[in-house]
Amino acid sequence: MHDDRKLVEARLERVLRERLRPAVHPVSTPLTVEVWTAPGEPVPVAEGLAAPTRPIAPGTPWGAPWGTSWFKVTGTVPAAWAGRTVEAVLDLGFTPRTPGFQCEGLVYRPDGTPVKGLHPRNAYVPVGSPVTGGEQVHWYVEASSNPDLEASGVPFQPTLLGDPATAGDAPQYVLGEMRLAVLDETVWDLVLDLEVLGELMAELPVDGARRWEILRAIGRALDAVDLQDVNGTAAAARDELAGVLAAPAVPAAHRVSAVGHAHIDSAWLWPLRETVRKVARTASNMTALLDADPDFVFAMSQAQQYAWIKEHRPEVYARVKKAVADGRFVPVGGMWVESDTNMPGSEAMARQFVHGKRFFLEEFGVEDSEVWLPDTFGFAAGLPQIIRAAGATRLLTQKISWSRTNSFPHHTFRWEGIDGSRVFTHFPPVDTYNCEVTGAQIAHAARNFKEKGVASRSLAPVGFGDGGGGTTREMVAKAARLRDLEGSATVAWESPAAFFDQAQAEYPEPPVWVGELYLELHRATLTSQAQTKRGNRRSESLLTEAELWAATATVRTGAPYPYEALDRIWKTVLLHQFHDILPGSSIAWVHREARETYARLAGELDGIIGEAQRALAGDASGGTELVFNPAPHARDGVAAGGAAARPALGDTVVPVPRDEGGYVLDNGLLRVVVDARGLVISVYDHAAGREALAPGQAANLLQLHPDLPNQWDAWDVDAFYRNVGTDLTDVTVLRAEGAAVRVERAFGASRVTQLLSVPVDTKRLDLVTEVDWHETERFLKLAFPLDVKADRYASETQFGHVYRPTHQNTSWEWARFEACNHRFVHVGEPGWGVALVNDATYGHDVTREVRTGGDGGTTTTVRASLLRAPRFPDPETDQGVHRFRHALVPGATIGDAVREGHHANLPVRRVTGTAAEVAPLVSVDQDAVVVSATKLADDGSGDLVVRLYEAHGARARATVRVDGADAGRAVLTDLLERPLAAAEPPVRTADGVELALRPFQMVTLRLPRA
Template identity: 40%
Template sequence: MSLRPEFIDTRVERRLAELAQHAYTIHVPLSDWHVTPDRPDYIAPFSPAADIPPGPDVPPGAVPPDATLGSFADPGAPVYLPPALTRTVWCRTAVTIPDALNGRPVWLLLHTNAEGLLYVDGQPWQGLDENHPAVHLTPSGEPGRTFRLDVMLYTGRHRRPTSLSGALVSPDEAIQAYRHDLRAVLGAVRTRPSADTLSIRLRQSLRASLDRIDFHTRQGTVDVTEAARRLRQHLHDLRRRHGTPDVDVYLVGNAHIDVAWLWTLAETRHKMARTTATALRLMERYPAFRFAQSQAQLYAFLKEDVPDLFEQVRARVAEGRWEIVGAMWVEPDCNVTGGESLIRQILHGQRFWREHFGCESDVLWLPDTFGYAWALPQIARKSGLRHFVTQKLSWSETNPFPHSHFDWIGVDGSRLRTTFAQAYWVRVTPEDIAALYDRTPSKDTVPALLYPYGYGDGGGGPVPEDVELATRLQEMPGFPRCHLTRAHEALEAIRTTADAVRDTFRHPIPSWQGELYLEFHRGTLTTHARVKRANRTSERRLRAAEIWATLAAVHAGAAYPADALDAAWKHVLLNQFHDILPGTSIPPVYDEAHRRYEEVRHTTTRIIDDALAARCRPAGPDTFTVFNALGWSVTDWVTCSLPVDAVPADGPFHLVDGDGRPVPHQILHRDADGLHVGLEVTVPALGATVLHVRPGPGPAYPPLAGDGLRLDNGLFRLTFDEAGHLTSLYDHARDREWLRRPGNLFQTFDDRPNNWEAWDLNDWYERTPLDLFRCERLEITERGPVRTVLRLVFTSPHGSRIEQDVILYRTLPRIDFLAQVDWQEERTLLKVAFPLAVHSTRATYEIQFGAIERPTTRNTSWEAARFEVCGHSWTDLSEGHAGMSLLNDSIYGHDIHDGVMRLTLLRNPSFPDPRRPHPSFLFPDQEIRFTDHGRHLFRYALYPHDGDWRSGTVAQAHAFNQPLHVVSGAVPDCRNAADVSPAAVVLETLKRAEDGRGWILRVYEAHGGRHRARVRLPFAIEQAEAVDLMERLASEEGPVTLHDGTLGFDLAPYEIRTFRVWPAS
């Protein structure tokens, strides 16, 4: 009867609870805490102040009945502070070791419902939170020694009171070790069928051991010596008889730290310090403990904030116990982030590792990012990375991903060995290990599990119990082999096992081609639209700044602003963290993010202005120059301001280019600064076009046709109805109607996901449409020889307003839409729809360094789950000999189904961004509002074309995103232009090399074909060599030839090529 499994298991649990009461002896309760005044800001110093006030400003009060101060006996009078949001306070006390602890290990138990960093005698010692209360103070007590204790407490964003209590204690190490033994065996046996032989023997061992506990010693303590000895002997015998299954579990200590989320960057810096101190203390106690921490940005914070901890980390890295894992600057969003930014994430991350630790990481470590672009395998492999680790696809809500160990094949054919952990912060328990291994799909390929353990999101990391159980599970009979190891060693072991299974059993390693789409968190493509616009704008401005700074340095000898560009890039990279750019953080995070974007704007403006000025010489006010930062000739609309003295006071004037050819223009408005005009201009690749103002009349250009409901530029005829709908888009050249039914529809839907409001967009939104907007006004606001603008104004009952300009140009083959939105809705989704007369089962979307085709059908659960997908600057739907591309300059959420192309413009969830009371968070003294209330700007365009998107969409989209730049009163000294061919080759980057040796040119193939490419830059090249994305010589990249200053090289479909070039002297 006593062998019934549940009886024995319950008995073990009861004994564990009883033994916990004897695990520590409290010797000195901590009291007399002195507390600094509350600080209402977000930033606190990282060292305890010497002049903490002599008494608490908030007297310790009665502990509220719902407060949790730990599971041990009264640990002393607590510090009890009233609710205070996002405050950092210092608490100080001192404790003296009593005679009773002479030569014994001494610990502190510090219980708090906040987060804190403990300083001992002024030195950062260990992080504190609800999961990390136990602090090892010294292995051998010295009576009379006094320790000064300072705790930096962060109250968080909760309504609850903040408490801190503690005691100086001495552990009963025999009882603690025995408790770990019992917990490990009980957990392991529960993972097995209760009737199998080993399970029976393990429970018999537990029963026999419990029978030997002596609860009646003369000293009033509990003696577990014989009980522990007997249990360990039984386990040794059972392991010898039963062995272990052929399964490997790689236990990697880690702490996932969100760079920002429900806290600001300042608090993240504190979290890094706390987590680091805790991990370092564990390393002192457990020689086998290994710890992996990602994100160079966090280490940069640590180096600045707590240099002592940073130096301790450097020492542990050198001895191989602390692992630098993850090659990137932060763990970024991988959907919205641009391709060049992904490269810079690795470039800056690896540079930091080299400079400060003398090593690099060969792992792309992205456990918590919301989906993974198809470009990542190529970027990783060409950056020297061998492994990719995530677990996020286990969150998919529709289709379980079929592999856990596989080769991910990128858009260009690159292969990246990928390992899916099944979680990224868990405790070390037999039950969790078994459960996660059971749901691992690739057991036939690799019978292994990568198991990153330790508290995460807000950091914290492993606790001593994790390491204690891990060491016991290494010897547990019948349990998978457990290894305390580093991530790199685990991944290499998994790779070796997979290769051996392939070679021995001819069992191929699974592969996956295409993006790794997360069937969850689709709303992150849209939430916080202003941040997404700022990111796209910053990326394009940085690209232009680097190009113009390079040409200024080569042509004019100007100093290259490397430090300023480096700082600007780091602002952008930081903002691309996977809870900032996706729009899933609290309001103060976005206040900070936009301040960083504003710094980027100022920096790039100054760099561009200085660089172009260095390349120009002064000219009269009647001259201006237009520059083009793209690698092909661009014809586009620009505006410029002509000073008062540049145009005749009363008489007519006209514009001509540098060859004297007239250029059509139209006057936009006149003010005190002069005359503002708009025109279409053609500018060569990486070149300039000079324009002059000439007095007297020029050729007469009639205005484009248009009335209140119809616009016509000879290329397209647009017809609107009184409701503001585009009822017809007729293409004169192709003699076809592009719309199947009215388009330019602003569609609204009730948007209330089950949970994770800022993250999720559920498919049932389509079943809850809201017909909110009515057209209030429709009028032509501008009509001239270069463009016509039709303005439509829509309003909603709740005060939202959309002011949209529809623009037709003289010769540009696209229709522009510019929407200024003042959004006042709540939990409402806004899309704009264009139902096309195009039938195709496939649509194409731009991604980083290429394009991806996706089905427009929903025939399978895999297709249906992708009802909202990511696209960058263009999407396309084509049939037969023609198609339609939809361009944009900052929009990422798309859906194309049944011929309807839609952009998702706005959604405004409540959590975590409400400026109002919320069940979990409190935002006092702020207006009630939802995410993305207020003003927004959206630009998108329709581009009809012959053939498919390869006929011109890429060039049109890049021109739409990289505006021409106008410099007044100057002409360039050097008018050399670039020549890049064929049209499928995109010149992405031109910058100074990171090491200062030469200049870096990066191009990619954008059409999915093979080409012999040729690139001539605006300066003569004397020498060139192929390098990888980290700017290292790369012979495997294929040869590059140099003939008359022109580079020649081969490009495979969607391939990225990078070269180091030296200009001719």
């Protein structure tokens, strides 16, 4: 065989690069180009089309960061080209970088109708096939000069380009050639033939006959090409390849269902407003490609992105709606955005499906069964129940393949959540959501597929994503050649539903994975951009309050229910839960706008709450002070979801100085000792006669670590951060301040102030920590070393909690060195435990250590992650003032943890009026059953909707009483408030509705108004 293989491979690469690809457009002629640069933000299309332009020549710099330029492109097709295929090639100044991370454009006709989008791998615009000659070309290109934040070629370098306020105005791009060109379709096809065969050949065994058969055919084809007359000899070269391209795949070949796709981050290295345009460009391209190829199928998720097209580019939306009606453009996923699934609260995660599914139903009459989350950073254990309650049954994701420690054992399996719900799940073994249908990718999918022998098919999302672009005509052409080709997996365009139908039919009983799908990467997204996370948590809590009090006011007083406002605010909050916004991994611009948005929403929601409570309280001149408690448990004499007059609230014990320095706070239930360093050295539970803290150790301990991950600055924290740390024990101020102990510290360029207090009649140490943070590449933790022997701990997640081990017996446990919780973490021994609750933090770690010497006991340390300081993509991440509230609850059961977690996030409010009390609209006689939502039905019927769940992880019976609703007509519904036909009807009694719930079961009740 000599060295023919290497010679042919090298020859193929050079001939493609230097002769064949340039011959795809054998002749061309320049177009005339003029430009107008919009001042500031993008302008409406009509304004861009009407703006005055000036000439601009190729080689001219253009485009300030985040700017918009409108190029006017005109020309005439030469008469000599009659009968040929002609297209324009419009180079805005593209770089070799991947599409979506640089300049882009959308082409319009003079009447404002869109033609297609432009990016570096899709720069053509069809003119005619064939042309008659003399056709006039007149287009406008809305071009965005989005800066390439990694143009240096060195990833994750701090940049000021991520915000217009710091980006400057230097031109980012140099205009390339804008020309009309003849498209030689024979040469184009030859290029695709050779690329497919060359890529396939490289994946086949070196000593296999098929590889050598392809190699010889490629050699003959290259011999047949006259390099001085490529266009005249391309057909002959294709003839030499026809035989090897016609050889069918073996019957046992792996089957790849290709789905056209463009995973578009709703914000990331660009702002929300630019995503609006990215989606329009991509949808324009995809609808054009659907028209050009009858086999192609494209799927797009995220109802928010459809809504953007509808609002901002109605002409594009009309094309999308037609393609959806034809079954070719497939709405998929059923969520408002591809959200993070770790941090959103129970109701927010449910509403992602409510708003997403409702949009698809109302706009397209489509309801899919597939949840589509290819790029989300791990999946909370409560998610399967939510998926099923939304009427979906299947999940697709790819991201778990990014895990750095353990390889997930399945590609097709059933995923079981905390309540026992299961969803059929597929991880595409192609290991990318940006598949380009290369030979290497398709071969990897077949080799990598872990279900060989019991299943034979997988899915591949095909198209440029992240920054958008979607599938290209070259990808479609490659898929056509791989449809049935010997040596390769087969490739066929199919919808996600078609793939899942076939996959389930083929493999009806796949293995089961129980519990969270933890991503062993991107753990720092639980902490980065603390103010974004606080805004999310606060918005979720305010929405819970607003719905509760507005519904109560409507039922009790006839006040109008703010349907439109609540719908709009929910959608805004859900948008900001996108998996690069809430996780803190977007540019500075995105997070600056998020902070502004959250502040605006808080003001609006406070207004809704205040108006409803004033309606319930009566005349403000009445002089009676009512305290409204929105928490799902009663506290301090105030009924949950109701209000009472003048209860004693907020009292705390007064600190008593110690002889050794520091203070003691003792309310008869809890004794807390603060030493001269401002550290807590004792938390004693009087009733249990037990110390909560490990001997000789201190709680309320701030610990500072260096934090420079190997990659992905805002996303990652690597395990080695724990090798070095500094305990912050120096104190600058320690004094009693009212009923609290005030502690101040300084470290680096930062300062921290803490207030420690113990409320009366509670077993709770409250801590308020304010940090003026000015560190770089540091990680701040708040530690509580507990005298508890716990092999596992509970961490709140959606509609329940998940248990994680505290030990590191295996690599799977070791890899969970940073994890997510919602409002509480609970560690315990039989009969006694401790909870740490919070109002805005998510990341934490829990470790255990057996004490050597002394008592030989076990210390379980719980640490809350407060702040980080990564420099990419936002070099000023988290600089400034932050405020955190935590509470340590000794002697806590899981029920106590649930209750205190709610109270920390749903504070009571005081309103003056004439009413003596406001009875709860909804009451439940079982503490284990928590009300997560009380609202009026979304359809405007006035029906009351109540969502509840079992929160302790045990079976529970409860009676739900609803004032002002007809319990005799109560029905169980799905998340979209539609009756569940297959469900057993609830037991209705004179007192209300009786429920028997499984551990962590969530139910939605709909009750007509009485």
